[in-house]
Amino acid sequence: MARIKxxxxxxxxxxxxxxxxxxxxxxxxxxxxxxxxxDLSICELVFRSEPAINKLEREIDQMALxxxxxxxxxxxxxxxxxxxxxxxxxxxxxxxxxxxxxxRVREMGAFANIDLPIDIPKMALLASAMVRKALQAFIEADAxxxxxxxxLDDQVDELNDAAFYSLSSxxxxxxELTPQSLNALIISxxxxxxxxxxxxIAEDVIFWVRGADVRHNSKGL
Amino acid sequence: MARIKxxxxxxxxxxxxxxxxxxxxxxxxxxxxxxxxxDLSICELVFRSEPAINKLEREIDQMALxxxxxxxxxxxxxxxxxxxxxxxxxxxxxxxxxxxxxxRVREMGAFANIDLPIDIPKMALLASAMVRKALQAFIEADAxxxxxxxxLDDQVDELNDAAFYSLSSxxxxxxELTPQSLNALIISxxxxxxxxxxxxIAEDVIFWVRGADVRHNSKGL
Numbered sequence: 001m002a003r004i005k006x007x008x009x010x011x012x013x014x015x016x017x018x019x020x021x022x023x024x025x026x027x028x029x030x031x032x033x034x035x036x037x038x039d040l041s042i043c044e045l046v047f048r049s050e051p052a053i054n055k056l057e058r059e060i061d062q063m064a065l066x067x068x069x070x071x072x073x074x075x076x077x078x079x080x081x082x083x084x085x086x087x088x089x090x091x092x093x094x095x096x097x098x099x100x101x102x103x104r105v106r107e108m109g110a111f112a113n114i115d116l117p118i119d120i121p122k123m124a125l126l127a128s129a130m131v132r133k134a135l136q137a138f139i140e141a142d143a144x145x146x147x148x149x150x151x152l153d154d155q156v157d158e159l160n161d162a163a164f165y166s167l168s169s170x171x172x173x174x175x176e177l178t179p180q181s182l183n184a185l186i187i188s189x190x191x192x193x194x195x196x197x198x199x200x201i202a203e204d205v206i207f208w209v210r211g212a213d214v215r216h217n218s219k220g221l
Numbered sequence: 222m223a224r225i226k227x228x229x230x231x232x233x234x235x236x237x238x239x240x241x242x243x244x245x246x247x248x249x250x251x252x253x254x255x256x257x258x259x260d261l262s263i264c265e266l267v268f269r270s271e272p273a274i275n276k277l278e279r280e281i282d283q284m285a286l287x288x289x290x291x292x293x294x295x296x297x298x299x300x301x302x303x304x305x306x307x308x309x310x311x312x313x314x315x316x317x318x319x320x321x322x323x324x325r326v327r328e329m330g331a332f333a334n335i336d337l338p339i340d341i342p343k344m345a346l347l348a349s350a351m352v353r354k355a356l357q358a359f360i361e362a363d364a365x366x367x368x369x370x371x372x373l374d375d376q377v378d379e380l381n382d383a384a385f386y387s388l389s390s391x392x393x394x395x396x397e398l399t400p401q402s403l404n405a406l407i408i409s410x411x412x413x414x415x416x417x418x419x420x421x422i423a424e425d426v427i428f429w430v431r432g433a434d435v436r437h438n439s440k441g442l
């Protein structure tokens with residue numbers, strides 16, 4: 001009976017983490033929509049979502065603590081709960097990146113909306129897909145899917161590196177475009193960090209599913 | 222008897238986390254020394270320390286898991302172990318920031334070593350002091366000291382914002398200095414993130430020492 005209740009609580013924990021992931025993903029989408037449309041009211045939505053994301057992070061951590069206190073969990077459950085704690089922290093930081101992007105979009109609002117040699121929406125789609133796939137891998141306990149997330153990260157890193165060079169060149173040629181270019185450069189780095197968080201999540205899934213043996217081959221945890 | 226062994230294991234865990242903190246801090250110091258001296262052999266030291274930091278992160282997580290599996294920990298111990306798990310992840314990311322800085326220093330090696338309107342070593346000292354104080358607060362279970370770390374973060378953020386504006390101006394006036402300026406700008410942001418990790422650690426200490434009631438007033442966990 002206790003075991004059934006424990007299993008139910010694990011499921012509740014997973015469900016809350018999915019809500020957290022949805023909120024973080026939505027925050028990124030909104031920040032990029034604000035970038036694409038230069039609609040500052042959408043930035044406001046991003047800022048307002050941050051306290052809710054932080055609150056949910058604390059709730060999930062508390063649920064994890066309660067589960068750890070409830071009964072002596074088995075090793076596989078411990079690994080699952082540890083993964084949830086890590087993934088939760090990463091999702092909260094994805095939300096932070098959305099806020100950082102929205103801050104930059106607001107800064108850019110003071111300058112002409114020019115075409116920049118960087119495809120921010122494409123980077124954002126990739127980074128968001130990474131987060132979504134990492135969470136899907138988590139729900140389905142699919143280590144192979146998690147592994148595919150690690151490959152996507154290379155693409156995001158390449159786009160970010162390319163943006164660095166193309167924006168540097170633009171600034172040198174047209175210094176008057178420095179403010180827009182620098183803000184776009186920082187947004188590009190923010191998205192690269194979203195990809196890093198998705199990578200962390202994917203590595204946690206691999207650790208949870210495959211156990212401790214894989215961790216020595218995987219960067220970070 | 223089991224309780225004494227458990228307490229001993231908690232102490233071991235704390236001691237390993239301090240080793241982890243020392244490694245992360247040393248990586249930052251070396252990266253900044255590389256920046257100040259433009260000695261690329263120091264960058265190599267930073268790159269070589271990364272696998273060791275990652276390995277220790279995994280060891281500490283495993284110790285935390287083993288402790289959670291050992292016996293039914295009390296609530297205060299659970300909060301402690303959860304804090305260790307969080308702090309451990311933050312320290313690993315401080316190490317990542319050191320690597321990011323070293324990559325930038327290596328890039329800057331191709332360009333003239335000019336005076337830039339940004340005091341990177343000062344920012345680094347502040348950010349390192351934050352990490353050290355946050356860990357000291359953790360060792361001494363001192364929530365007030367942890368609280369003081371949060372204030373230091375405002376200083377780091379201000380320096381980072383000031384660097385953004387002064388480097389933007391420089392680039393506009395002297396576009397030929399774009400590569401150095403952009404790399405310095407990114408190093409500044411890396412240091413700001415070290416400050417953010419120290420802030421996360423300080424918030425964990427406050428949570429651990431004061432318990433769940435404070436978490437609703439504190440950003441993140």
